[in-house]
Amino acid sequence: MSAVESFTRAQVRERYPEWKVRMLNEVAEQLSKHDVFLVVDLTKTPANVVHKFRKKYRKELEYIRTLKNNIVRKAFEKSNIELPKEMDEALTGTNLFIATDENPFLVALKISKFSVPGYPKPGDIAETEIVIPAMDTGLKPGPMLSTFGKLKIKTMVKGGTIHIAKDTVVAKPGDVISPELVSVLMTLGITPVEIKLKLKGAYIKSLGRWVPASELLLDIESYKKELMEAYLNALKLGAEIAYPVPEVLELSLTKAMQNALKLAVESAWLTKESAPYLMSKAQAQAYALASQLGDLAKELGIEISNIQATQPVSTTQEKEEQKEEEEEEKKEVSEEDLSAGLGALFG
Structure with missing residues (x-):
């Protein structure tokens, strides 16, 4: 071996330590094995938080490790995977990397929910009391x-x-x-x-793109509310057109029953179901007719309780308003109502 060759190999060993080569191969292997590669920001994150996260999810997430950013870049290059520009820009500071085949949205949810009680640092801004x-x-x-x-x-x-x-x-x-x-x-x-981990985003190999945290972290409660509203609106529409599915037919039948009952009351069709409503309507019409007859009702021997007398009127303005309402009611009583009311009173 020449002196030049010896010097060159020594330079290589000094530039690329063995541990770096092993790490590079390890990351490249993870990139080839898994579809999702998440990046978590560890800036100002205590080591015990990372340790507890790794301990909690080591059985669920295949690979959780703190890596040098340049090793990750070289691993992409070694694996012949184009590193997205957005991900390259995110590889700053200290980061935790997670390789998995699990749904990235579920992993993002786990990361967002994970927290460890801790102490603030001088100069931090209090988020709560x-x-x-x-x-x-x-x-x-x-x-x-x-x-x-x-x-x-x-x-x-x-x-x-x-x-x-x-x-x-x-x-x-x-x-x-x-x-x-x-x-x-x-x-x-x-x-x-509550010390939390901050997700930067995830590289999804099957999509060939970097997905930022803003797209991965879903507002589950908001989605639940929107789905519920959509479901109720679908039920309303289905009930209107009587769409033949079990959930809708129950509502459609109830609505049909209500409409049939309303029609029976309007047309004075006597059935077991419509009888209470017809009696109530007849009674209301009878009261209206009695108020029209005035003193003549007493001469005819018609006894009717004065409902309005039991309602206290506290001010002159309320008395005037009540008087106006009575006059309006008198105007609204039609000949048909009078006939129906007389029928209810005298049979």
Whole structure:
């Protein structure tokens, strides 16, 4: 072996360490085996969150690993797969990569629902209200009293330890988290933050395209609502045209029954079902006729309860409105109603 050859191979070994070559082959193999390759942003994500995610889903998701972005790029090149421009732009910072054949929308849903309780960092913006509850902190009086004082947390020393006197709101949504607050939360073991993983998107090999997270994360509740509305609208339309399927026929028959009953009442067709409605209509017409007869009703020996007398009228304006309504009702009583009313009264 010449000195030149030896030098060249040494350069290659130095440029491409063995672990990088193994990793490159591993990623290329995953790309060839699976259809979906997801990228998750790990910026500012504690290592324990990634560990818990991997532990929870290692049996469901075939491959979960933190990789160097350039190794992923070279794996695409090695596999003769064109790296989409959008994915190339997403390969920045620290990322977690997931290779699977599972539905990418379901995987995205799992990622969005996964969270681990944690502590905020100084300078973070509070997303929800943070409350320090009343408690015995177990802390001995000392410098911590000053920190509590800065956060306007009322304390008292009791039994040799610091007690928080009452529940205290120490941050509202939009507030900047101070170092003092982080210190108190960590000392007391209060984890008010839900640390989540942020999905960047997924490369779907069968489609040959990169799908961003905005298209993968579905609003399930919104879709449920839309499907329910569509189903109800379909039922209404089906009932209108009497579409012959079991779900619709039940509604169509109910509607037909209601229409038949309405027609029977309008045409005074007496049946077991229409009788109560006809009696109610006749009674209403009888009251209307009696109000038209006035004093003549008493002379004819017709007794009718004065329903309006039982309804209290509190103001002069209400009395006038009631009078106007009565006059309108009198005008609306037709000859047909009068005849029907007389028939109901005198048989």
